[in-house]
Amino acid sequence: MKTQQTAEGAARSAGRPRSEKADRSIIEATLELLGEGIGVSELSIESIASRAGVGKTTIYRRWSNKVDLVVDALATLKPPIPLPQGGTVRDDLVTYLRVIQEEASHQRTRCIMNIAMSDSERHPRLAERFRELTVEPRREVVAAVLRRGIETGELRADLDIDVALALLSGAVIWLTKWSRSGDSDADLPERIVDEALKGFRPRPDEP
Amino acid sequence: MKTQQTAEGAARSAGRPRSEKADRSIIEATLELLGEGIGVSELSIESIASRAGVGKTTIYRRWSNKVDLVVDALATLKPPIPLPQGGTVRDDLVTYLRVIQEEASHQRTRCIMNIAMSDSERHPRLAERFRELTVEPRREVVAAVLRRGIETGELRADLDIDVALALLSGAVIWLTKWSRSGDSDADLPERIVDEALKGFRPRPDEP
Amino acid sequence: MKTQQTAEGAARSAGRPRSEKADRSIIEATLELLGEGIGVSELSIESIASRAGVGKTTIYRRWSNKVDLVVDALATLKPPIPLPQGGTVRDDLVTYLRVIQEEASHQRTRCIMNIAMSDSERHPRLAERFRELTVEPRREVVAAVLRRGIETGELRADLDIDVALALLSGAVIWLTKWSRSGDSDADLPERIVDEALKGFRPRPDEP
Amino acid sequence: MKTQQTAEGAARSAGRPRSEKADRSIIEATLELLGEGIGVSELSIESIASRAGVGKTTIYRRWSNKVDLVVDALATLKPPIPLPQGGTVRDDLVTYLRVIQEEASHQRTRCIMNIAMSDSERHPRLAERFRELTVEPRREVVAAVLRRGIETGELRADLDIDVALALLSGAVIWLTKWSRSGDSDADLPERIVDEALKGFRPRPDEP
DNA sequence: ACATAATCGAGACGGTACGTCCCGTCTTGTT
DNA sequence: AACAAGACGGGACGTACCGTCTCGATTATGT
Numbered sequence: 001m002k003t004q005q006t007a008e009g010a011a012r013s014a015g016r017p018r019s020e021k022a023d024r025s026i027i028e029a030t031l032e033l034l035g036e037g038i039g040v041s042e043l044s045i046e047s048i049a050s051r052a053g054v055g056k057t058t059i060y061r062r063w064s065n066k067v068d069l070v071v072d073a074l075a076t077l078k079p080p081i082p083l084p085q086g087g088t089v090r091d092d093l094v095t096y097l098r099v100i101q102e103e104a105s106h107q108r109t110r111c112i113m114n115i116a117m118s119d120s121e122r123h124p125r126l127a128e129r130f131r132e133l134t135v136e137p138r139r140e141v142v143a144a145v146l147r148r149g150i151e152t153g154e155l156r157a158d159l160d161i162d163v164a165l166a167l168l169s170g171a172v173i174w175l176t177k178w179s180r181s182g183d184s185d186a187d188l189p190e191r192i193v194d195e196a197l198k199g200f201r202p203r204p205d206e207p
Numbered sequence: 208m209k210t211q212q213t214a215e216g217a218a219r220s221a222g223r224p225r226s227e228k229a230d231r232s233i234i235e236a237t238l239e240l241l242g243e244g245i246g247v248s249e250l251s252i253e254s255i256a257s258r259a260g261v262g263k264t265t266i267y268r269r270w271s272n273k274v275d276l277v278v279d280a281l282a283t284l285k286p287p288i289p290l291p292q293g294g295t296v297r298d299d300l301v302t303y304l305r306v307i308q309e310e311a312s313h314q315r316t317r318c319i320m321n322i323a324m325s326d327s328e329r330h331p332r333l334a335e336r337f338r339e340l341t342v343e344p345r346r347e348v349v350a351a352v353l354r355r356g357i358e359t360g361e362l363r364a365d366l367d368i369d370v371a372l373a374l375l376s377g378a379v380i381w382l383t384k385w386s387r388s389g390d391s392d393a394d395l396p397e398r399i400v401d402e403a404l405k406g407f408r409p410r411p412d413e414p
Numbered sequence: 415m416k417t418q419q420t421a422e423g424a425a426r427s428a429g430r431p432r433s434e435k436a437d438r439s440i441i442e443a444t445l446e447l448l449g450e451g452i453g454v455s456e457l458s459i460e461s462i463a464s465r466a467g468v469g470k471t472t473i474y475r476r477w478s479n480k481v482d483l484v485v486d487a488l489a490t491l492k493p494p495i496p497l498p499q500g501g502t503v504r505d506d507l508v509t510y511l512r513v514i515q516e517e518a519s520h521q522r523t524r525c526i527m528n529i530a531m532s533d534s535e536r537h538p539r540l541a542e543r544f545r546e547l548t549v550e551p552r553r554e555v556v557a558a559v560l561r562r563g564i565e566t567g568e569l570r571a572d573l574d575i576d577v578a579l580a581l582l583s584g585a586v587i588w589l590t591k592w593s594r595s596g597d598s599d600a601d602l603p604e605r606i607v608d609e610a611l612k613g614f615r616p617r618p619d620e621p
Numbered sequence: 622m623k624t625q626q627t628a629e630g631a632a633r634s635a636g637r638p639r640s641e642k643a644d645r646s647i648i649e650a651t652l653e654l655l656g657e658g659i660g661v662s663e664l665s666i667e668s669i670a671s672r673a674g675v676g677k678t679t680i681y682r683r684w685s686n687k688v689d690l691v692v693d694a695l696a697t698l699k700p701p702i703p704l705p706q707g708g709t710v711r712d713d714l715v716t717y718l719r720v721i722q723e724e725a726s727h728q729r730t731r732c733i734m735n736i737a738m739s740d741s742e743r744h745p746r747l748a749e750r751f752r753e754l755t756v757e758p759r760r761e762v763v764a765a766v767l768r769r770g771i772e773t774g775e776l777r778a779d780l781d782i783d784v785a786l787a788l789l790s791g792a793v794i795w796l797t798k799w800s801r802s803g804d805s806d807a808d809l810p811e812r813i814v815d816e817a818l819k820g821f822r823p824r825p826d827e828p
Numbered sequence: 829a830c831a832t833a834a835t836c837g838a839g840a841c842g843g844t845a846c847g848t849c850c851c852g853t854c855t856t857g858t859t
Numbered sequence: 860a861a862c863a864a865g866a867c868g869g870g871a872c873g874t875a876c877c878g879t880c881t882c883g884a885t886t887a888t889g890t
Contacts, residue, residue: 118325170377199406429860532739584791613820
């Protein structure tokens with residue numbers, strides 16, 4: 001994603017090579033600032049340079065614009081294992097939602113989530129990257145759980161996996177963001193999964 | 208929300224009263240700019256003043272703060288009838304989701320939704336206002352539909368209304384934002400409602 | 415000089431008459447501010463209004479611009495007895511220069527002199543007024559002294575009165591403003607008058 | 622006089638050095654504007670920046686203060702050789718006064734003279750600088766002429782040089798500013814010098 | 829070893845927007 | 860009417876960053 005990066009395999013050109021230390025400290029400074037709640041718009045190159053102990057030129061030489069830098073910075077974040085599984089479909093889903101919920105309670109993660117959510121409309125590449133790095137891997141994990149559930153007969157054979165996924169993931173985001181009371185969050189994953197599994201309509205066999 | 212606004216019922220203060228025309232043109236200019244995809248951070252008071260044909264002072268006299276202005280501007284937006292109802296629970300929910308989906312396809316609405324979503328973490332008052340003006344009214348409408356469904360026996364008696372609501376609303380947002388393909392959006396409301404109503408698990412009576 | 419003043423002799427028009435108290439307090443506030451060293455450019459109508467306890471409108475209704483007001487304000491200043499005479503020409507001139515010198519040592523007079531000197535190029539009407547009110551009367555006094563000196567034979571019959579006047583008055587201003595040392599100012603009037611009377615060239619009869 | 626100027630002999634500070642071209646164009650723009658009759662108070666930093674094709678920052682980086690800038694700008698003005706001499710005392714003085722008179726007829730010089738005269742009370746540093754750059758050098762020239770006159774016997778041995786100087790210089794300023802008629806200016810230098818040399822009193826040997 | 833050359837930190841450059849102050853005009857209700 | 864109060868559109872203030880551009884100093888490589 002570095003727009004002006006020297007080609008990897010090319011013969012090392014003459015002159016002083018770029019400092020990897022600078023690379024790292026720039027990325028780290030960027031993540032720190034984002035993690036402190038500073039949005040992409042408020043994030044200034046000058047503040048990054050100052051925090052990283054680096055000249056502005058050193059940043060602009062590597063990234064032609066701020067969003068590119070943010071994209072690269074987010075890319076270095078390893079999705080911190082959102083995928084434990086192996087039990088019943090219900091247990092796997094609850095575990096998964098609990099991971100998401102737990103992430104959202106961390107300052108840094110929440111800020112970065114927020115950036116991904118918020119600045120994505122105005123910076124399509126950011127959205128694309130975020131989808132690629134975070135959304136898709138997680139979607140795949142849950143989709144696998146759901147597919148396994150269908151195979152084992154735990155779930156309906158004609159379940160619309162995309163929609164099921166949206167119901168689960170959307171609900172977490174929605175409740176995290178707009179829940180009326182912050183209190184009953186403890187068993188939220190269970191409640192969501194149970195409602196989703198059962199459906200809204202009464203079942204004749206469950207009085 | 209105007210920070211320096213004269214109390215409503217108080218005796219008219221001395222001097223020339225503030226121009227309501229200026230009020231309106233400032234709000235309108237703000238909404239126009241937001242509707243053109245300019246984010247809260249990029250939104251400059253000077254551009255608002257210029258577009259509204261107004262001095263900067265006239266804005267600062269009313270709002271001490273850009274966010275306050277945006278909050279007031281959003282407050283003037285009437286939620287454009289999100290509440291059709293009367294048929295079966297399924298029909299009402301589908302209609303409701305369709306309204307939301309339709310809104311999201313309009314440039315202006317989408318920009319403003321985006322602002323509400325994105326800048327809310329950094330500007331709590333914005334979030335609060337958005338919840339109050341948009342989220343809560345809609346939540347109430349859907350909650351009413353669900354309660355009626357429970358009464359008529361269309362829905363389970365022990366349905367967790369908050370969670371049900373989150374499942375439905377969250378799914379729409381999620382799919383609008385992260386859907387892999389933009390193509391199959393046409394029958395999205397039906398698919399979501401049906402999956403939610405049926406639940407993920409197979410029903411013995413529906414082979 | 416009041417540009418929008420109602421004609422003196424005209425039938426008193428209807429409505430509330432202009433407050434003479436306001437007139438006075440505006441003029442007084444103006445002179446106070448000028449006397450405090452505020453120049454015409456720095457002098458703001460707002461500060462005058464505030465100091466006079468008057469609305470800005472009340473000032474603009476009387477004077478269409480700031481210079482007009484200053485002109486009128488200066489016009490109310492009576493030249494404080496610049497004309498003592500009766501003795502020898504030398505004594506009269508020394509007395510006169512001493513008055514000028516004494517004036518220049520007063521804060522308020524010096525500020526106003528300064529205004530007259532400084533802003534006159536940029537505001538011709540101010541210069542004109544100052545000449546009319548201050549320069550000409552004084553010139554006339556000194557000219558009278560000089561003419562009397564010629565008559566009595568104390569001065570040369572072919573003395574160029576304009577130039578003589580310029581030499582005397584100019585010297586005072588020059589020395590007040592640019593004198594290298596502020597110390598020997600006590601007998602300045604005598605020194606100036608004596609040099610001017612004697613001329614620079616040696617006299618055969620005064621060895 | 623530049624408030625934040627790097628010490629001359631000091632080691633070159635880090636970073637890009639200040640542009641001398643910017644220095645020059647700022648000074649030149651300032652002088653142009655002053656020469657067009659704009660006073661120090663009316664002179665806006667923004668207009669200087671715009672005319673000089675320079676950012677406001679570039680001005681503020683060099684001068685913390687408008688007056689400091691004007692002082693430096695005036696300092697670049699070389700007094701355009703006011704000192705021709707060699708003939709009789711009378712000829713030298715007439716020539717000198719003629720130079721001053723001629724200067725006063727030029728738009729730019731008159732404006733700048735005016736600034737020096739007018740804003741000097743309010744801006745002491747401006748007065749000081751003007752005295753140092755313009756008044757003193759000229760005073761010295763005339764003083765030299767007078768001293769030579771005393772040596773050659775053309776002038777009285779006990780002539781008060783300071784006062785003589787004030788009489789001559791003051792008279793020019795006075796007449797330039799307050800002369801009743803602008804017509805008879807042509808032989809003004811001669812008239813002033815002759816009156817000053819002869820003195821006001823009649824000489825027994827000149828009937 | 830040493831010239832070549834790309835990089836480094838630093839900071840000046842022309843700009844844009846900030847939020848404040850005051851301009852001279854205008855619009856209220858009161859006198 | 861004239862008054863005080865004060866809002867109006869506008870323009871300049873001095874500051875903070877923007878993204879670009881020079882500087883002298885540093886650090887590799889290819890003779």
